[in-house]
Amino acid sequence: MTNLTHLDESGAAHMVDVAGKPVTAREAVATGRITMSLEAAAAIRAGAVKKGDVLATARIAGIMAAKKTAELIPLCHPLPLTRVAVDLAPDETGVTVTATAATEGKTGVEMEALTAASVALLTLYDMAKALDKAMIIGDIRLLAKKGGKSGDWTA
Numbered sequence: 001m002t003n004l005t006h007l008d009e010s011g012a013a014h015m016v017d018v019a020g021k022p023v024t025a026r027e028a029v030a031t032g033r034i035t036m037s038l039e040a041a042a043a044i045r046a047g048a049v050k051k052g053d054v055l056a057t058a059r060i061a062g063i064m065a066a067k068k069t070a071e072l073i074p075l076c077h078p079l080p081l082t083r084v085a086v087d088l089a090p091d092e093t094g095v096t097v098t099a100t101a102a103t104e105g106k107t108g109v110e111m112e113a114l115t116a117a118s119v120a121l122l123t124l125y126d127m128a129k130a131l132d133k134a135m136i137i138g139d140i141r142l143l144a145k146k147g148g149k150s151g152d153w154t155a
Contacts, residue, residue, distance in 0.1 A: 018106040026147035030113035032140035035094040040132035062086035062120030
């Protein structure tokens with residue numbers, strides 16, 4: 001069990017001690033997609049959803065979620081984020097979300113980027129569910145990370 005960093009010698013979950021790690025610039029990019037009916041996608045693109053500006057609301061929700069990641073994921077460290085960006089690309093069949101999180105710290109921001117993308121997608125669903133209850137959220141994944149002991153990684 002020593003290969004799993006969030007388990008101690010007895011197999012109990014614990015928060016990793018990052019005290020001895022150097023502070024480095026770190027960045028992570030995550031993505032996900034919500035697929036929906038042509039009508040719902042058209043309404044989002046036209047800004048015609050009765051609840052308001054779906055894309056702006058989803059962007060703000062994703063940014064807020066990144067800042068709350070340590071409260072949502074039990075073993076995540078709270079991080080001083082230096083940047084969170086949530087980009088939304090609507091098209092004829094849905095919206096693709098790309099979230100970027102950055103910090104200068106002792107641990108990475110992959111979970112913050114993934115949380116931002118996930119909550120932005122959930123917000124899109126919430127804002128448009130009156131138009132299409134059968135929307136599908138999926139393909140949530142890490143695209144890239146920079147910095148830290150393990151270096152850079154790209155999907």
